[in-house]
Amino acid sequence: MASMDDDTPETQPDPRSPTAAMLVIGDELLSGRTRDANAYHLAQWLDARGVALREVRMVPDEKDAIIAGVRALKSQADMLFTSGGIGPTHDDITAEAVAEALGVDISVREDALGILEEWYAAKGEEVTDARRRMARVPEGAALIDNSVSGAPGFVVEDVFVLAGVPAIFSAMLDAADDRIARGPQTSVYTVIGEGGESTVADGLIALEEAFSGLKIGSYPGKTGQGGPLCIVCRSFDEKVARQAALAVEGLFRAQGVEPEIVEGYGPMRD
Amino acid sequence: MASMDDDTPETQPDPRSPTAAMLVIGDELLSGRTRDANAYHLAQWLDARGVALREVRMVPDEKDAIIAGVRALKSQADMLFTSGGIGPTHDDITAEAVAEALGVDISVREDALGILEEWYAAKGEEVTDARRRMARVPEGAALIDNSVSGAPGFVVEDVFVLAGVPAIFSAMLDAADDRIARGPQTSVYTVIGEGGESTVADGLIALEEAFSGLKIGSYPGKTGQGGPLCIVCRSFDEKVARQAALAVEGLFRAQGVEPEIVEGYGPMRD
Numbered sequence: 425m426a427s428m429d430d431d432t433p434e435t436q437p438d439p440r441s442p443t444a445a446m447l448v449i450g451d452e453l454l455s456g457r458t459r460d461a462n463a464y465h466l467a468q469w470l471d472a473r474g475v476a477l478r479e480v481r482m483v484p485d486e487k488d489a490i491i492a493g494v495r496a497l498k499s500q501a502d503m504l505f506t507s508g509g510i511g512p513t514h515d516d517i518t519a520e521a522v523a524e525a526l527g528v529d530i531s532v533r534e535d536a537l538g539i540l541e542e543w544y545a546a547k548g549e550e551v552t553d554a555r556r557r558m559a560r561v562p563e564g565a566a567l568i569d570n571s572v573s574g575a576p577g578f579v580v581e582d583v584f585v586l587a588g589v590p591a592i593f594s595a596m597l598d599a600a601d602d603r604i605a606r607g608p609q610t611s612v613y614t615v616i617g618e619g620g621e622s623t624v625a626d627g628l629i630a631l632e633e634a635f636s637g638l639k640i641g642s643y644p645g646k647t648g649q650g651g652p653l654c655i656v657c658r659s660f661d662e663k664v665a666r667q668a669a670l671a672v673e674g675l676f677r678a679q680g681v682e683p684e685i686v687e688g689y690g691p692m693r694d
Numbered sequence: 695m696a697s698m699d700d701d702t703p704e705t706q707p708d709p710r711s712p713t714a715a716m717l718v719i720g721d722e723l724l725s726g727r728t729r730d731a732n733a734y735h736l737a738q739w740l741d742a743r744g745v746a747l748r749e750v751r752m753v754p755d756e757k758d759a760i761i762a763g764v765r766a767l768k769s770q771a772d773m774l775f776t777s778g779g780i781g782p783t784h785d786d787i788t789a790e791a792v793a794e795a796l797g798v799d800i801s802v803r804e805d806a807l808g809i810l811e812e813w814y815a816a817k818g819e820e821v822t823d824a825r826r827r828m829a830r831v832p833e834g835a836a837l838i839d840n841s842v843s844g845a846p847g848f849v850v851e852d853v854f855v856l857a858g859v860p861a862i863f864s865a866m867l868d869a870a871d872d873r874i875a876r877g878p879q880t881s882v883y884t885v886i887g888e889g890g891e892s893t894v895a896d897g898l899i900a901l902e903e904a905f906s907g908l909k910i911g912s913y914p915g916k917t918g919q920g921g922p923l924c925i926v927c928r929s930f931d932e933k934v935a936r937q938a939a940l941a942v943e944g945l946f947r948a949q950g951v952e953p954e955i956v957e958g959y960g961p962m963r964d
Contacts, residue, residue, distance in 0.1 A: 451911055454747045455880075456738030457926065457959040458913070461729075463752065468726030477724045479759070480752035482733065485911075489749070512892040513912040514899040554895030573890075589914055610725075620843075622782040625824030629784040641721055641755070642783040643728070644859055656727065689727040 440660070441476040442605035445497035448482040449490055449508035449518055450588055461590045462507040469597055474607030475503070485509060490521035498525075498583060502605060505597075508588030510577065512554040519578075522585055523562035533561045536576055543574030569599040579603060611662040613669035614690035615655045617676040617683030620644065624655060627675040635664050640672075654690045710930070711746040712875035715767035718752040719760055719778035719788055720858055731860045732777040739867055744877030745773070755779060760791035768795075768853060772875060775867075778858030780847065782824040789848075792855055793832035803831045806846055813844030839869040849873060881932040883939035884960035885925045887946040887953030890914065894925060897945040905934050910942075924960045 446466055452458040463480045470477050478501050483489040490509070498504045509518030523530035536559035540551050551559075558575035561567065565580035570592060577586045577596040584603075586596040617623070621644050632640045641656040657668040669685050676683040716736055722728040733750045740747050748771050753759040760779070768774045779788030793800035806829035810821050821829075828845035831837065835850035840862060847856045847866040854873075856866040887893070891914050902910050911926040927938040939955050946953040 451909070452913060452926070453733075454737055454750070455928075455959075456734065456736075456741045456747075457911075459734040463723075464726065464729040466726075467724055471726045477726075478754065480724070480750075482750035484748065511912070511914070512890075513895045514902060515911055552892055552896065554892040622822055622824040625781075625783040626822065632784060639721070641727075641785055642781070643722060644781070656722070658725075689725075 441474060441607040442503065443476050443478050443501040444470055444503045444505060445478055445501040446480040447490070447493045447497055447504065447506045448480060448588075449485060449493075449506060450482075451484045451515070453482050454484055460507075462586075462588065462593045465590065465594055466505055466507075466597065470604075471610070473604055474609050475605065476607070485515045485517060487517055487521045487524070490518060491525040494522055494525035494583065498581075502582065504583045506583065506585050507593055510558065510575070510585060510587055512552075512557050512575075516557065518585060519560050519562065522580065522583055526562065526581055526583070528563040528580065530560055530562045532556060532559045536561050536567060536578075539567070539576055540574060566603075568596050571595050571599065608660050610658050610660060611665040612688050613657045613665050614686050614688065615657070615669050615672040615676065615683050616652045616686065616690050617655075617681045619653050619676070619679065619681055621653060623653065623679050623681065624672065624675040627678075628655070628672075631668060631671055631675075634671075635659070635668050637661055638664050638668050640668065652691065656689060711744060711877040712773065713746050713748050713771040714740055714773045714775060715748055715771040716750040717760070717763045717767055717774065717776045718750060718858075719755060719763075719776060720752075721754045721785070723752050724754055730777075732856075732858065732863045735860065735864055736775055736777075736867065740874075741880070743874055744879050745875065746877070755785045755787060757787055757791045757794070760788060761795040764792055764795035764853065768851075772852065774853045776853065776855050777863055780828065780845070780855060780857055782822075782827055782845075786827065788855060789830050789832065792850065792853055796832065796851055796853070798833040798850065800830055800832045802826060802829045806831050806837060806848075809837070809846055810844060836873075838866050841865050841869070878930050880928050880930060881935040882958050883927045883935050884956050884958065885927070885939050885942040885946065885953050886922045886956065886960050887925075887951045889923050889946070889949065889951055891923060893923065893949050893951065894942065894945040897948075898925070898942070901938060901941055901945075904941075905929070905938050907931055908934050908938050910938065922961065926959060 453460050467477050481493050483493050509516045544551055561578050562580045565578040568577035570576050572592045572595045586593050621642050628640050637659050639658045643654045655672045657665045659665040673683055723730050737747050751763050753763050779786045814821055831848050832850045835848040838847035840846050842862045842865045856863050891912050898910050907929050909928045913924045925942045927935045929935040943953055
């Protein structure tokens, strides 16, 4: 795992940022039954920690697809997060697939089994064969606490294997917080004005070139018809982001539009 | 493009289903600024047409990442849908990247430019240099109508290049409907009962093995704490899906739970 002190000259967005990728696992996402919530949550959670999420992949509950995803994404990022497929049913094959992708053994671990026994005993229930599956953990993994439903997640070789149910995914992520590398905070200013994207488009290219270490994103309203246009200026250097926002303000004014500058991403689009 | 009549013995989920993949493009999704809506919409839209969505990838506004995504996904599925990066601003690089991924030229096309001229003329506006970028289309592409904001999408070699703004993405998808291969409908029944997943887990494996062409998914409530448990039975054979649902009903009853069977996916999780 990269740390804040590492010299990591090869990562892409900024040499100082630890990178992450995500593998979202589940037939229900690809059939349209369920709208994924975990990628959105993870993106915000990592952004707040200065970690650059580089790619998200969504694959079905198929061993080959999961193995291919784990291998490809692990090679591209410092940390990989998986979501889904670690419950007690037959379609929960993530733990096995991750173990196979990494070439390590997997078996029922006593510490994981102990957690399950204690959790279900408190409810007056047994650890059935199906539940026992949730104690299968790859060799070398550290368990991740699950305060919502007992059965733990785990992390092995910087692959964080978390549940798919959003409340559990989120709780496990928080439980793993002290294992996550931190990077420098990105400063973000958003300039919000009326108009279509082409209102300020011509000026943005020159602007991004003029400021070193600046990233500008242009986001029209949800309908694509009017609504506020958001120009997002991001930089590791707070001054650069702020000065770029002032320059974008100037682009709007040159078109007769009086924009607003806010810190952060401005109105989110959900 | 595969059609309903094709013999396509190599596709994975079912030999008769055309397959699709999706590439979602945008820094704003990976930073957590925006929650993607298009993958969820496309998944439902394709499911209704009997097309199996096999994988979704989310990548940043970077040419290399887009090119790698297009090449990898195109080789895995009959159709590829991209979302995002075809607007007028400097961060809109999808059309160029797709052309490069496919090894075809790209230039401003007269028909696309004509559409833009007519659209903006109706609003008393000009086609600026920035807007002119939206008329850049890869060689061999067919245009896809954009009833929301004028600038067209396009399809080239079964790669459908669509806008990222949800209202425009959706409109373009509908405009491309007659170019989409159809597959057989999946029959879906969902058995809804109270209890945790392990209530019926032990019986599901045997069930999936007993019915040929049956897929069963097990989905706990959103919180992971009680709430309705949904067991989804899917098959191309309506009888198989229905009989499996009745068998799942029996698994619930054996646990003293009286479940409900509904056609379709039951309560969606958003």
